[in-house]
């Protein structure tokens with residue numbers, strides 16, 4: 001059994017279906033187009049289709065992880081990598097003076113795509129607290 005499938009079976013059987021249907025897995029596999037701003041073997045970053053700021057990029061691990069609540073020890077390297085990519089992109093996209101990274105976790109927090117993603121928002125002043 002592939003490592004990925006073992007992990008999913010352990011975490012949540014529902015995710016076997018999710019992997020096939022997952023929008024961001026499809027983007028990672030290039031089955032759906034996206035405006036990609038960064039890619040390596042493990043991480044992909046692309047512009048949000050409904051931007052909430054002049055810079056609004058989503059940074060994802062290519063491997064399917066449903067949400068922050070599903071993270072395990074195995075994910076710490078890739079999530080560190082996601083964070084580093086967000087930091088570099090903020091500089092490369094010219095928003096290093098001030099930006100926000102957000103991970104919505106769960107429906108009540110507004111998570112609508114259940115493949116973990118870090119929003120990188122910048123290029124305008126951002127209010128606090130968020131709505």
Ligand code: AMP
Pocket residue numbers: 023032034046047048049050051058103104110111112113114
């Ligand atoms: P969240 O609500 O935190 O789960 O964020 C999901 C984000 O994905 C939203 O900001 C959407 O606008 C964005 N989104 C949905 N579909 C696409 C797509 N095909 N390409 C790029 N961004 C998308």
